[in-house]
Amino acid sequence: MRALATARASGRFDPRRRATLLRLAAAGAVVVAGAAAVRRPAWAADEHVVEITAKRFNYTPNEVVVPAGVPITLAFTSIDFIHGFNLPDLHLRADLVPGRVTRVPLGPLQAGTLDFLCDNFCGDGHEGMSGKLIVKA
Numbered sequence: 072m073r074a075l076a077t078a079r080a081s082g083r084f085d086p087r088r089r090a091t092l093l094r095l096a097a098a099g100a101v102v103v104a105g106a107a108a109v110r111r112p113a114w115a116a117d118e119h120v121v122e123i124t125a126k127r128f129n130y131t132p133n134e135v136v137v138p139a140g141v142p143i144t145l146a147f148t149s150i151d152f153i154h155g156f157n158l159p160d161l162h163l164r165a166d167l168v169p170g171r172v173t174r175v176p177l178g179p180l181q182a183g184t185l186d187f188l189c190d191n192f193c194g195d196g197h198e199g200m201s202g203k204l205i206v207k208a
């Protein structure tokens with residue numbers, strides 16, 4: 072876009088250049104759409120990933136045990152609603168949009184138990200939609 076603006080400002084605007092820029096923008100849109108269609112990203116080899124499914128009105132699993140001192144990533148898939156993930160002790164939250172994997176990197180954690188919950192109202196059982204992240208030394 073900067074090239075287009077520069078060309079306009081200088082009075083040297085070339086219609087062929089505009090067509091090329093439009094083709095590049097269209098190609099970029101196709102690449103972005105293709106990346107969004109990839110449902111499950113590849114994890115790095117040293118990443119401790121826990122996959123969790125969100126569904127009215129629970130997380131599966133709803134108790135997760137992870138090792139302390141190792142970078143942890145939670146990978147959520149919602150199957151029916153834009154549920155929330157809120158981990159108050161770490162001041163973290165995310166929207167869990169159906170059809171995509173929502174990665175929540177937590178970094179290395181100290182031993183203890185952290186509670187998490189859904190913070191998007193998802194129906195009559197919403198208040199009970201919660202889980203525990205148990206970090207073991």
Ligand SMILES: [Cu+2]
Pocket residue numbers: 154155189190191192193194197198200
């Ligand atoms: Cu909810």
